[in-house]
Amino acid sequence: MTYENLDRKLVNSLLGDGRASLRSLAEELDVSVTTISNHLKDLEEDGIITGYTPKVDYDALGYDVTAVVQLKVEGSALPDVTDRLQEHKQMISVYEVTGDYDIIAIGKFTDTDGMNDQIKEMLVDPEIKESNTSVVLNAASEHEQFTLDVE
Numbered sequence: 001m002t003y004e005n006l007d008r009k010l011v012n013s014l015l016g017d018g019r020a021s022l023r024s025l026a027e028e029l030d031v032s033v034t035t036i037s038n039h040l041k042d043l044e045e046d047g048i049i050t051g052y053t054p055k056v057d058y059d060a061l062g063y064d065v066t067a068v069v070q071l072k073v074e075g076s077a078l079p080d081v082t083d084r085l086q087e088h089k090q091m092i093s094v095y096e097v098t099g100d101y102d103i104i105a106i107g108k109f110t111d112t113d114g115m116n117d118q119i120k121e122m123l124v125d126p127e128i129k130e131s132n133t134s135v136v137l138n139a140a141s142e143h144e145q146f147t148l149d150v151e
Contacts, residue, residue: 003035005150005151008149009150010025010043011043011048011148012150022037055143065109065112066108067107070133071130072129072131091107092108101130
């Protein structure tokens with residue numbers, strides 16, 4: 001058995017079922033359980049696989065308002081502002097970006113009042129110079145991971 005692309009195949013299998021047992025992964029990939037265990041350990045130690053989490057449908061839990069917040073900040077304050085945004089539990093993604101704005105943050109909220117309150121709280125930060133908020137009307141694709149190419 002050749003182990004070419006085994007790590008990529010293993011990642012793809014886990015993307016399909018993150019709770020798959022070592023035995024089922026070994027059977028699917030036609031290698032031993034020990035081989036799967038060793039490769040999985042290496043992927044974790046190398047930081048390629050950083051954890052195993054459930055996929056949560058926040059809409060089903062009442063967090064059906066998604067906001068995209070674009071912020072302009074003082075240049076030297078960029079790391080501090082991104083750190084503070086990450087502390088807001090409902091900010092599910094925070095990006096430093098190029099373009100007209102410096103930061104894009106994605107937040108999930110139970111209602112527009114909650115969204116409004118959190119945005120107003122952010123905007124009292126004197127290092128935030130400008131903001132633009134968009135409410136998502138329809139999430140055509142969200143939190144999607146993609147399988148890796150296997151040659």
